[in-house]
Amino acid sequence: MLYTNRIILFLSCFIFVMVPVFANEFPKPSQEMIERVARLKVKGLTLIDYHIHLRGGMTAEKAFDWEQQSGIKSGVLENTGKDWPLSDNKKLAAFIEDAQRFPLLIGIQVNDRDWYKTTDKKLLAKLNYVLADTMIMNDETGKPQKLWLENQYAIKDVQSWLERYWEHCKTVVNEPITILANPTYLPPRMEQYYDTFWTEERIGQFLDAGIKNGVAFEIQSPSKFPKRIFIELARKKGAKLTIGRNNHDDHPEELKRSLDLLEEFNITPNELLVLPDILIEGSFEKYGNFKPEDLGFKAINKIVSGFQLLQIGFSQGTYEDRISFSFTYVEKEASNRMMKVFVSIYDKEKKIIGGAERILIDPRINVRNGKPSNMEFFEPISALSVSLNKAKNISHISRIEIAMMEVETL
Ligand SMILES: [Zn+2]
Numbered sequence: 001m002l003y004t005n006r007i008i009l010f011l012s013c014f015i016f017v018m019v020p021v022f023a024n025e026f027p028k029p030s031q032e033m034i035e036r037v038a039r040l041k042v043k044g045l046t047l048i049d050y051h052i053h054l055r056g057g058m059t060a061e062k063a064f065d066w067e068q069q070s071g072i073k074s075g076v077l078e079n080t081g082k083d084w085p086l087s088d089n090k091k092l093a094a095f096i097e098d099a100q101r102f103p104l105l106i107g108i109q110v111n112d113r114d115w116y117k118t119t120d121k122k123l124l125a126k127l128n129y130v131l132a133d134t135m136i137m138n139d140e141t142g143k144p145q146k147l148w149l150e151n152q153y154a155i156k157d158v159q160s161w162l163e164r165y166w167e168h169c170k171t172v173v174n175e176p177i178t179i180l181a182n183p184t185y186l187p188p189r190m191e192q193y194y195d196t197f198w199t200e201e202r203i204g205q206f207l208d209a210g211i212k213n214g215v216a217f218e219i220q221s222p223s224k225f226p227k228r229i230f231i232e233l234a235r236k237k238g239a240k241l242t243i244g245r246n247n248h249d250d251h252p253e254e255l256k257r258s259l260d261l262l263e264e265f266n267i268t269p270n271e272l273l274v275l276p277d278i279l280i281e282g283s284f285e286k287y288g289n290f291k292p293e294d295l296g297f298k299a300i301n302k303i304v305s306g307f308q309l310l311q312i313g314f315s316q317g318t319y320e321d322r323i324s325f326s327f328t329y330v331e332k333e334a335s336n337r338m339m340k341v342f343v344s345i346y347d348k349e350k351k352i353i354g355g356a357e358r359i360l361i362d363p364r365i366n367v368r369n370g371k372p373s374n375m376e377f378f379e380p381i382s383a384l385s386v387s388l389n390k391a392k393n394i395s396h397i398s399r400i401e402i403a404m405m406e407v408e409t410l
Contacts, residue, residue, distance in 0.1 A: 047072040207239050211238065
């Protein structure tokens with residue numbers, strides 16, 4: 001009896017001490033979230049949360065862990081600008097280096113309007129995306145004001161403030177950004193003017209500017225913006241959409257509002273921004289096989305979740321108008337991941353002229369026992385080729401995107 005009591009005492013200490021530690025370190029998504037993500041993935045959606053700040057205890061490691069648990073890819077970023085954590089290029093370089101320890105998409109949120117002049121171009125090239133919102137605007141004296149801190153600035157004339165804000169929105173959406181976060185935001189005291197200010201015409205102009213500039217628009221989970229009318233018009237015009245959490249801490253965010261709206265609007269795979277893991281841009285003139293660096297591409301292999309691109313190649317098929325594009329890659333470490341690979345090939349007008357998706361498995365895997373094997377006669381390479389029916393000549397090609405998504409573990 002005494003012995004049993006001791007065991008119970010021991011176990012209760014263990015539970016009290018250990019459970020909170022585990023619970024804090026590795027939060028798990030709710031069953032509801034797991035089921036929703038699975039339903040959306042069945043529809044072919046690639047879900048990426050591009051708005052995970054590494055602040056308030058959130059780290060790249062936790063973002064990667066949450067990606068594994070939730071099935072939603074993580075994009076991590078932090079604020080850059082004079083009064084922000086990444087206030088100079090040195091701090092930005094350290095941020096990128098830290099985040100690169102994990103196979104995540106890496107971005108920045110820009111807050112100064114001259115960010116593209118002051119940020120080191122080499123560092124920008126290492127980033128997968130740049131996100132901005134319209135929530136910081138200069139006042140009449142030229143001083144930047146955080147519009148959500150309403151006691152810090154006055155609005156003397158509503159109409160002229162709204163006009164100024166409209167000009168500001170157009171400035172931001174025309175910057176070389178990838179994602180416009182929290183679109184159609186208004187500070188609380190101006191929300192009453194939402195319907196009269198954000199008319200269909202104005203939203204249309206805003207969307208047109210973004211689409212022309214290659215900008216995607218965010219449906220942020222903790223925000224009430226954008227409203228449904230914006231999403232309706234964005235779909236009509238063919239704008240790309242993203243989801244995001246804009247966290248302030250490391251508590252798990254299940255992106256409830258974002259996922260609600262994706263379901264409600266029955267968003268299709270092509271409507272979401274899916275950034276490629278490998279991006280090759282340039283002019284293509286020669287047939288044959290090349291190492292990525294041989295052709296002087298502008299950007300190669302910016303991030304890849306543990307993969308390295310080995311070779312790309314172009315060949316002319318039996319039919320005169322048929323060109324094949326192929327690539328081979330290697331996984332840095334043998335894994336039992338089953339990857340879905342998407343390839344999209346664009347012409348000079350940014351139109352898709354070829355594409356393929358296929359499931360690939362690391363050939364190093366000895367499937368018999370399900371464990372990685374190091375048998376040397378297996379070439380540790382996977383390959384995929386795409387037939388281009390519409391391109392008569394490789395000189396039409398300007399951009400190749402390769403995205404990989406883990407679909408199942410063997
Ligand atoms: Zn943010």
